[in-house]
Amino acid sequence: MFGDFFLIIFGMALGAAGGYALHRYVNSKRLADSQGLADRIVQEARKEAEAMKKEIRLQAQDEVYALKKEQENEYKEMERGLRKQEARLQEKEERLEKKLEKVANKESEVVTLEKRMIKQEKKLEDLREGLERRKDEHERKLQEVSGLTVEEARDKLMTEIESRTRHEAAKMVRSIEMEAKEEGSRKARKILALAIQRYSGDYVNEQTVTAVALPSEDMKGRIIGREGRNIRALEAATGVDLIIDDTPETVVLSAYSPLRREVAKQALERLIHDGRIHPARIEDIVNKVEQEMDVKLREIGEQATFDVGVHGIHPEIVKLIGQLQYRTSFSQNVLQHSLEVAFLCGIMAAELGMDEKMAKRAGLLHDIGKAVDHEIEGPHAVIGADLAKKHGESKEIIHAIQAHHEDVPPLSILATLVQAADSLSGARPGARKELLENYVKRLEELENVATGFDGVSKAYAIQAGREIRVMVDAEKVTDDNTHMLCKDIATKIENNMTYPGQIRVTVIRERRSVGYAK
Structure with a gap:
């Protein structure tokens, strides 16, 4: 019985040892296979890395070449632009040189003209001095002959010219006025008189x-x-x-x-x-x-x-x-x-x-x-x-x-x-009313305007201030000048006064000669 038990134990030990040996063999086999597989993967990875490295190197070389080519083209383009600018600058420089030559020529001409001008100015100054001397001599001789100074002679001449001009202007104005009156006065008066006669409205006095x-x-x-x-x-x-x-x-x-x-x-x-x-x-x-x-x-x-x-x-x-x-x-x-x-x-x-x-x-x-x-x-x-x-x-x-x-x-x-x-x-009479103070003030102002002119002796505002009659001194104002004086008074009234309707200005010049028979 003991032997059987021993055999059983020995068999179990032998089986365990065989199982262990088998397991170890299997593990070593697997490890060897894994090591081989890992070596193959590493070799393949190295090959792929080498291939990628070569490909990257080639791409980098291509890019470097392209950049180098582009840079060379830019340099060539810049070189061509610089050459064109240089040519233009050269052309401008040539034109400037020509202009400088012209300017130099003009300067020499200007210098020549300045010299001539200086000579001419000197001659003119000499002539001016001679004329001034002659003028002084003539003025001195004229003063000796006429007995008048230059200012007195000038004032006298201006007065004569003004008097003659005003006289001629007065004649012309009088002639034009006479022609206009002969042509239009009769018809205008007829139309206005007919209009006034045919209608005369009732006047209503409104109160406040x-x-x-x-x-x-x-x-x-x-x-x-x-x-x-x-x-x-x-x-x-x-x-x-x-x-x-x-x-x-x-x-x-x-x-x-x-x-x-x-x-x-x-x-x-x-x-x-x-x-x-x-x-x-x-x-x-x-x-x-x-x-x-x-x-x-x-x-x-x-x-x-x-x-x-x-x-x-x-x-x-x-x-x-x-x-x-x-x-x-x-x-x-x-x-x-x-x-x-x-x-x-x-x-x-x-x-x-x-x-x-x-x-x-x-x-x-x-x-x-x-x-x-x-x-x-x-x-x-x-x-x-x-x-x-x-x-x-x-x-x-x-x-x-x-x-x-x-x-x-x-x-x-x-x-x-x-x-x-x-x-x-x-x-028209009675159409409008004014305050008495304004009415009197307007009449006084009207007479003052007329008497302010030279040669006027008296002035009378009549017909409620719608007409002013001006008496002039016959010794100071001629018949022709009465027309100019009439227009001057009318113009001053228009510019300085405010009034309804219109104001008639009549200038009267009268010369009386009185004698006695004995």
Whole structure:
């Protein structure tokens, strides 16, 4: 039994030793195979690295060659550019050398000319000195002969030339004026006289205040209202000042604009008749009156266009014409003035063979700027021309409106007619009023302007300052010089004075000889 166990143990030991030997053999075999495989991989990697190294070296050589080639080409191009620049510089240098030669030649010529000039200047200086000596000798001889100095002789000669020139000019002016008067005076006077005779408008004197009658004294307190709220509301709504004083049963409305006074008057009369006077009612009544006044203004404008006989005027222009009923100029009603100008223009245009309707249209519209000149800055003629242009009036009408006060020069017969008719309507006796102080001041200034001229002995302003008669000294002023003196006085009046219409200047020269028979 023990032997069997030993055999078993020996067999197991022998099996273990054989297994170990087998395992070791297998491991050594695998290690040998792995070593061979690793050697082969290393050799292949070295071959590939050598190949890549050669390829990289070849590529680097190619790039170096290409860069070297490109650099050589750039150097060649730069060399060619430098050669061209060198050639151009050489060419410029040659041209500069030629110019320097020319400059040198010019300098030598200039030097030669300077020498000649110096010689000529010396000769001229000698001649000038000789002339001065001769001049002094001649002046000395002339002074000895005439007994006058050079200044006295010059002044005398200038005075004689001026006197002779003014005399000749006066003769020429007188001749031209006589010819013009003979040709145009008769016809012009006929046309103007006919126009004035055929139409003479009624003059309406507009006031700056309007009185409203009250049914009783108690109404004043109701108009004023509690703590004055009613009167403040009425003044704010109408833009008119209400004057309530001790005048029995009367309220005075004061405003520069007649249109505002009329609105305030109608509104106040309706409030008095209605009896309900409070701020809300006042505002309502004033709004209604203003709406009705717009309708009335349009009716007034339409009536004016109908009276004149012109049609096709824009409704806004018609309304502006109606507003002229409530505008004044030197206390002359502007609508009445515009109607006068329209009729005068029509009459003169008919006499001259022009378009009568266009002339009337221009005359009626010439002052429409005055309807809004208190709201828009500028001369009323320019404002009116802008309004006419805005509402489609013709160029002739626009120019006539703009030129009737010479804001622009009149370039047409129509513009001249409107200008003349405007002066006629404004300058006729009784058309306009002025303050007494301004009137007297203007007459004094007119006489002072005339007496300021040499040779004038007396001057009298007559016909309300529309004519001045100038008396001259017959010893100082000749007949021919009276025409020049008349024009000089008229020009000075135009430049230094402001006046409506025109002023006639009459120069009178009289020589009297008195003798006695015994």
